[in-house]
Amino acid sequence: MTISQKTAWAQLGIFGALVISWVVLFSIKGTVFYWQDDAMKMTFYWFCAAAFAALVVMNVVATILKSRLNAVTDERDRSIFRKASLWATGTSYTVVVALLLVLAITYMDSGSETIPVYFPLFIVIVGGVTLTLTQAITALLLYGRKVNHAES
Amino acid sequence: MPRARINNSIRRLRFDHNEMTQEELASRVGCTRQTIIALEQGKYVPSIELAFKIARAFGVTLEEVFQYEE
Numbered sequence: 380m381t382i383s384q385k386t387a388w389a390q391l392g393i394f395g396a397l398v399i400s401w402v403v404l405f406s407i408k409g410t411v412f413y414w415q416d417d418a419m420k421m422t423f424y425w426f427c428a429a430a431f432a433a434l435v436v437m438n439v440v441a442t443i444l445k446s447r448l449n450a451v452t453d454e455r456d457r458s459i460f461r462k463a464s465l466w467a468t469g470t471s472y473t474v475v476v477a478l479l480l481v482l483a484i485t486y487m488d489s490g491s492e493t494i495p496v497y498f499p500l501f502i503v504i505v506g507g508v509t510l511t512l513t514q515a516i517t518a519l520l521l522y523g524r525k526v527n528h529a530e531s
Numbered sequence: 532m533p534r535a536r537i538n539n540s541i542r543r544l545r546f547d548h549n550e551m552t553q554e555e556l557a558s559r560v561g562c563t564r565q566t567i568i569a570l571e572q573g574k575y576v577p578s579i580e581l582a583f584k585i586a587r588a589f590g591v592t593l594e595e596v597f598q599y600e601e
Contacts, residue, residue, distance in 0.1 A: 381565050453562035454578050455569060527569070528576045 382448075383456040384522050386441045387463075390434065390515035394508055397430040427504050434511065458528075459521040467514035475506040538598045542571045544589045560584040 380388075401423070408419050445451050479502060486494050521527060545551045553567040562581060569575035570585075577585070586593045 381563050384565075451563065453566050454581060455562070455566045455575055524574070527574065 381456055382441060382444055382451045383460060383518070386437065387515045387518040387522075389437050390511055391519065393430050393433045393437070394512045394515070397426055397508060398512070400426045431507070455527065459518055462521060463514045463518035466517040467510045470513040471506045471510035474509045475502055478502045478505065536600045537576050538573065538600060539570060539596055540598070541567070541585065541596060544591065544596060548589060556585070556588060559588045 404419065404422060404426070408416060482494060482498055482502070486492075541556070545553070545556060553564045553571075557564045557567045560581060561584065566575060566577075566581075570577060582593055582597055586596045589596065
């Protein structure tokens, strides 16, 4: 397993755990309006901060290893990473736009012209998590795929 | 349109060159052993640059290593 593959697995593990923690948190509280409860709001933000901090630490460690060891990544890793990043960017962009549209339509339908400030922040966090998870899943699928072309 | 398939003879060439290991070939051409494994299994089609490096590592022409099938 290459260092890039290990990084993708770690990324999937970190953000998979974050999504599971959200499900557990929301099912315990029984509401999606997490910001109405201060303790829940802080727990939610701490989980997110921990996941993104872990991602940064992991990438720093991976970068150090890649620079110190000889030929730990090559053109195949870079090609897979490039394709995975394209898929991840497209998916997260679509998710963010869809959530913004749903949010705007829902509030317009209810006759309100103001949106709680927590919603945009929540959408940004969901966008970031979608980006990271899609990148990791796509990279792992490409590593196991039947044929990868370097120049396509 | 069906995709063209590129086969290779890397495994045989390694065998013919004193059973060169995948690790050794990888270090000679500057890639990872996993890429050599993927190439031998037909799971990866390399760039032109890597293809030339592999051919030179064996001291043969490109077409002796890679075969293009339509």
